[in-house]
Amino acid sequence: xxxxxxxxxxxxxxxxxxxxxxxxxxxxxxxxxxxxxxxxxxxxxxxxxxxxxxxxxxxxxxxxxxxxxxxxxxxxxxxxxxxxxxxxxxxxxxxxxxxxxxxxxxxxxxxxxxxxxxxxxxxxxxxxxxxxxxxxxxxxxxxxxx
Amino acid sequence: xxxxxxxxxxxxxxxxxxxxxxxxxxxxxxxxxxxxxxxxxxxxxxxxxxxxxxxxxxxxxxxxxxxxxxxxxxxxxxxxxxxxxxxxxxxxxxxxxxxxxxxxxxxxxxxxxxxxxxxxxxxxxxxxxxxxxxxxxxxxxxxxxxxxxxxxxxxxxxxxxxxxxxxxxxxxxxxxxxxxxxxxxxxxxxxxxxxxxxxxxxxxxxxxxxxxxxxxxxxxxxxxxxxxxxxxxxxxxxxxxxxxxxxxxxxxxxxxxxxxxxxxxxxxxxxxxxxxxxxxxxxxxxxxxxxxxxxxxxxxxxxxxxxxxxxxxxxxxxxxxxxxxxxxxxxxxxxxxxxxxxxxxxxxxxxxxxxxxxxxxxxxxxxxxxxxxxxxxxxxxxxxxxxxxxxxxxxxxxxxxxxxxxxxxxxxxxxxx
Ligand SMILES: Cc1cc2nc3c(=O)[nH]c(=O)nc-3n(C[C@H](O)[C@H](O)[C@H](O)COP(=O)(O)OP(=O)(O)OC[C@H]3O[C@@H](n4cnc5c(N)ncnc54)[C@H](O)[C@@H]3O)c2cc1C
Ligand code: SF4
Ligand code: SF4
Numbered sequence: 001x002x003x004x005x006x007x008x009x010x011x012x013x014x015x016x017x018x019x020x021x022x023x024x025x026x027x028x029x030x031x032x033x034x035x036x037x038x039x040x041x042x043x044x045x046x047x048x049x050x051x052x053x054x055x056x057x058x059x060x061x062x063x064x065x066x067x068x069x070x071x072x073x074x075x076x077x078x079x080x081x082x083x084x085x086x087x088x089x090x091x092x093x094x095x096x097x098x099x100x101x102x103x104x105x106x107x108x109x110x111x112x113x114x115x116x117x118x119x120x121x122x123x124x125x126x127x128x129x130x131x132x133x134x135x136x137x138x139x140x141x142x143x144x145x146x
Numbered sequence: 147x148x149x150x151x152x153x154x155x156x157x158x159x160x161x162x163x164x165x166x167x168x169x170x171x172x173x174x175x176x177x178x179x180x181x182x183x184x185x186x187x188x189x190x191x192x193x194x195x196x197x198x199x200x201x202x203x204x205x206x207x208x209x210x211x212x213x214x215x216x217x218x219x220x221x222x223x224x225x226x227x228x229x230x231x232x233x234x235x236x237x238x239x240x241x242x243x244x245x246x247x248x249x250x251x252x253x254x255x256x257x258x259x260x261x262x263x264x265x266x267x268x269x270x271x272x273x274x275x276x277x278x279x280x281x282x283x284x285x286x287x288x289x290x291x292x293x294x295x296x297x298x299x300x301x302x303x304x305x306x307x308x309x310x311x312x313x314x315x316x317x318x319x320x321x322x323x324x325x326x327x328x329x330x331x332x333x334x335x336x337x338x339x340x341x342x343x344x345x346x347x348x349x350x351x352x353x354x355x356x357x358x359x360x361x362x363x364x365x366x367x368x369x370x371x372x373x374x375x376x377x378x379x380x381x382x383x384x385x386x387x388x389x390x391x392x393x394x395x396x397x398x399x400x401x402x403x404x405x406x407x408x409x410x411x412x413x414x415x416x417x418x419x420x421x422x423x424x425x426x427x428x429x430x431x432x433x434x435x436x437x438x439x440x441x442x443x444x445x446x447x448x449x450x451x452x453x454x455x456x457x458x459x460x461x462x463x464x465x466x467x468x469x470x471x472x473x474x475x476x477x478x479x480x481x482x483x484x485x486x487x488x489x490x491x492x493x494x495x496x497x498x499x500x501x502x503x504x505x506x507x508x509x510x511x512x513x514x515x516x517x518x519x520x521x522x523x524x525x526x527x528x529x530x531x532x533x534x535x536x537x538x539x540x541x542x543x544x545x546x547x548x549x550x551x552x553x554x555x556x557x558x559x560x561x562x563x
Contacts, residue, residue: 003559042521048550051539056550061561067524070447071440073156073187075204094188094197097469100520101478102440104528105549105561109521110476146558 001084002123002145004059004133010140011047013055017132017141018043024124024131042109044121045132057141059132060107060121062086068120071102076118085123093117147172149453150233150241152223153249154178155186156439157420157446159205161247164450166213175241177218177233182274183209187439189277190301193284194308199274223250226395228413245415245453248392248403249446252385252421252437259293261355267363268355268379271302283378284309291315291366291376293352295322297470299382300335303344304472306380314345314374316352316366326468328483330501331517338473347372355379385437387422400424402435407459409449417453419445428531429466429481436465464531469520478523480530481505482513495545502545509537522548534563 021043023034035041045059062079066086069077076092077099079085095116099108111119124130133143149165151158154176162174184192184202191197210217222236226246233241254270256262267283269276280302284290290306292299295317303313315322321332322339336346347368356365356373366374387402398404398412402424409417409425420442427434436445441463451458469478485492485505490512495502500518504511504526510533514526525547529536536544539551554562 005559006553006555008553046548048546048548049543050550050553056553058549058553061555061559064560067440070443073185073204073439074202075185075206092201094185094191095471096187097471097476097478097520098440100524101467101469101480101527103524104563106522106525108524116471116474144559 001062002143003061004130005142005144006057006059007140008050008054008056010138011055011057012138013047014137015047016135016137017045017057018047020131020135021045040111042111042119044107044109044119058105058107059141060086061105062123067102067104068099068108071098073098085125086120087122088118088120090117147244148242149174149245149247150243151176151247151249152178152233153251153420154180154183154217154219155249155251155420156442157249157251157449158247159183160443160446161249161419161450161453162213162215164447165454168451168454168456174213174215175218176215177221177223177235177241179220179222180273181220184274186272189271189274190305192274192277193280193305223391225391228395228397228416246417247449247453248411248416248418248422249420250388250422252387254381255384255386256381257383259352259355261357262381264361265355265357265363265379266361267377268381270381271298272385280380284311287378288312289376290378290380291374292380292382294382294384295346296325296382296384297323297468299380300472302380302382303339307342307344311378312343314347315339316347316350316368318351320349322346322348326470326479326483327477328503328515331477331479331515334475334501334517335472338475342473385421387435389422400433404433408452409445409460410452417449419449425460425463427465428463434465436463438465438467441465462531467527475517476520477515477517478520479515480513480527481511483515493544504544509535511536525549528563532563
């Protein structure tokens with residue numbers, strides 16, 4: 001499977017990865033049309049400051065033993081055995097937030113865009129490379145096969 | 147080699163996939179009273195019709211074929227002969243096992259209230275039959291009283307309110323959801339319930355159910371003397387483990403089947419997992435039932451792995467976590483809801499309509515409530531479950547701790563704390 005590797009010392013805190021994620025998960029997929037201040041459209045990734053103030057990009061790592069999957073009482077979250085991607089099925093999701101309660105890295109969230117369901121990184125299912133990785137101008141995030 | 151699993155819910159099902167990861171060939175027999183696989187947590191949605199029974203199934207349709215499980219449904223286990231390694235059922239079957247998993251979960255607990263066992267329109271809410279019975283009654287009934295305002299009681303109240311019944315909640319504690327929330331967070335839900343015409347009596351105890359001559363429910367009497375007209379009663383005062391069939395089995399039980407870190411019971415080759423067992427809970431360090439879905443899944447998986455010859459131990463067995471989404475107001479809470487004594491400090495934030503509270507002692511988080519904005523809550527859950535120090539963090543970030551504060555990516559790309 002593939003994972004996103006993070007070199008936080010290269011992160012400029014530009015949040016291009018967040019913007020790319022937001023754009024990718026709208027119907028038009030356009031960075032020009034996406035409303036970046038729409039509170040209901042949250043990115044699945046985030047850039048946050050570490051203890052010394054260094055911006056640090058954080059992504060769902062599609063865990064080997066995902067706590068979100070263990071918590072999901074609806075069977076809406078599953079780990080795809082072929083790709084390793086932890087997938088969320090919005091139709092099955094009951095919006096109980098047990099996954100948000102359980103992800104130790106804060107990578108499950110609520111999505112106003114999809115109403116009362118959870119949302120997470122889908123590894124940009126319809127693209128070869130996650131759009132955050134393609135959008136990072138500094139090389140702070142890279143894709144590696146493990 | 148034959149595996150037998152009693153119970154086809156969270157714990158039993160997750161044991162199956164764990165067994166099959168290590169043992170693709172030996173036979174697995176699953177026995178359950180349940181006739182369908184469904185998520186009990188979604189019974190309220192089934193009552194309101196938001197979800198069908200089929201939609202609440204939490205496993206893929208081909209699960210039993212894929213994992214080659216013989217499922218004996220609609221069958222209750224009545225006895226286990228531990229010498230002969232035989233499970234006996236209510237329809238006369240005798241099934242031998244080499245490794246057995248007891249994952250029979252729990253049932254609604256009916257407290258000793260006058261006439262509670264006798265009255266007709268009185269239901270718990272635990273199994274699909276309860277939900278269907280409630281739906282059936284709800285067609286003709288107008289006034290429901292719910293005894294107990296924990297999560298199940300409150301969810302039942304919302305569901306019946308949705309179906310147009312006049313609902314009253316009666317709770318022993320001073321506020322609703324007493325195990326999950328503090329007064330402030332619960333108060334926000336109490337207001338929403340009241341706005342939806344759901345009545346709440348807190349600090350109250352149901353002392354008696356009044357019945358007519360045909361044992362139909364007519365009224366509910368409270369300790370204060372209040373008499374509430376009712377034609378339907380839901381009992382949501384907690385659960386009791388399904389261990390009746392173990393009455394004559396020499397297995398160690400104390401508020402649940404006692405298990406060790408490997409989910410082994412006191413009898414070799416017999417395991418237990420989920421709501422039926424009692425294990426060392428990590429927040430309290432006490433042996434208690436841990437009746438939440440994620441732990442039933444986790445314990446089932448550990449049992450399954452060990453049954454199939456693996457060696458897996460429970461590490462974190464943290465049961466003090468709750469999430470809810472009621473009337474569009476979301477809350478996640480962990481650990482204590484109030485500081486137990488003056489050695490703990492309480493930090494509170496009201497911001498943009500959200501309420502957040504943290505309880506800390508010596509740089510360790512012991513409790514958290516997030517109401518409204520719940521994003522990133524899971525990090526606090528991890529810190530509380532594993533008692534990870536936050537001493538080195540900038541204090542002004544107390545309410546915005548993220549994984550960036552602990553960032554540590556391994557060579558395989560996985561994160562660690
Ligand atoms: C309305 C409701 C809402 C809930 N909401 C949440 C929530 O939000 N979060 C959360 O974490 N948890 C929630 N729970 C609790 C959660 O459903 C349980 O923790 C979980 O189902 C436990 O799984 P289990 O496999 O241990 O047992 P159970 O789900 O109780 O299943 C027991 C199985 O054993 C079978 N069985 C029992 N006795 C016998 C017998 N003698 N012979 C054969 N078979 C038998 C039953 O048919 C069933 O298949 C909720 C529960 C309810 C009822
Ligand atoms: S959402 Fe969290 S728990 Fe789930 S796979 Fe991603 S990082 Fe792991
Ligand atoms: S919110 Fe949805 S995805 Fe998350 S645990 Fe609940 S049902 Fe599963």
